[in-house]
Amino acid sequence: MNKLISIEEAIDKIKDGDVLMIGGFLSVGAPLTLIDKLVEKGTKNLTLICNDSGFVDSGVGKLVVNKQFSKVIASHIGTNKETGRQMMAGETEVILTPQGTLAEQVRCACYGLGGFLTRTGVGTAVQEGKDVIEVDGVKYLLEKPLHADFALIFAQKADKYGNLVYHGAAQNFNSVMAGAATTTIVEVLEYSEEALNPDVAETPGVFVDYIVKRGA
């Protein structure tokens, strides 16, 4: 099967109302070309699952400014004033989630788990509406998996099988989101017809449905 498609083909798969996981941490390691094309297309009423909401002029922040999200699930929105404005104005629903909990909720979706127990958030506002489960005398919150229609991620390099390698701190949420959504699309700097060294490939190609080349 050929996983390599064009940016347009990738973005055309995303429909109004879809739930998107988008990789990156303050835009570092974000799939920037996919984001730009999605801004151009103007797909609306989307839900964002991302570490943060980027900046007004970079990363997922551009989609926020273009008012393409009706809901944002993130650990931090402080670097993009527009997200806070939309939240305060009641235009966009914002769910703030502890970063580690967010990562693990995504991981649970990929790994077929029904949730996990964490001490993070016990006794805070994060606990509201959640089951508190005591195990061996310690209180934990039950956090459930986060499912999505698409994971849009970024990697340094893909081979034609969809195996991926990352560079530096660009891995962040990308390899966690790979395989966590119904469809995973990766944007890469380098694409290789030759297989990557199986000892060093970090994300198995089984998690990756489509590959696009940055800028292509």
Add this chain to the structure above:
Amino acid sequence: MDKENIQEFIAKRVAQELHDGDVVNLGIGLPTLVANYVPHDKAVMFQSENGFVGLGPTPTEEQFDPYITNAGGKPVTIKKGGIFFDSATSFGIIRGGHVDLTVLGALQVDAKGNIANYMIPGKMVPGMGGAMDLISGAKKVIVAMEHTAKGSMKILKECSLPLTAANEVNLIVTEMGVIEVTEKGLVLVEINPEFSVEQVQDLTEPELIVSEDLKPMEVE
């Protein structure tokens, strides 16, 4: 002391809490300064929650790599022996108690070791980022902050702002002294010789238990 001196003084004192071999996560702002005062005889690995241990200083022009950044998105370097990983691993390290020490600032901290440092309802709602996981997961939590905010008290009987974590703070280091959080309450263990116990108490809401072994707070 002016603001800069106060921050340096606090950071230097916090650095005395570092042990050889510690894995440490520093919050943004004042806590970041602690990295400048690691004792030379102690090897400390700094963790960056966006996905690596071995956080190094700001890069030179030659070292600059747009994909090596800290949790604030600023360019940094990775030291020899460091390693990159994904966010799930990063928070496995944090949640699993593999971070020996985290140092954070606070808006408020209270007598029960509760800490509020991520939002002011209606005013500042940036989100908690990794702070909740760090405070709940790290083996030791140090709050490093100025003793008051422009004169208003930050060490309270009970936090009034939304909590970042409950009962997790171990030590509070300010320019006035060093305070341990214990089951009996807050224990003043060190005092900056520039201040009297009364002066510290006047700017601290809960009643301080003065350690029988009260020491002067000293830095080099």
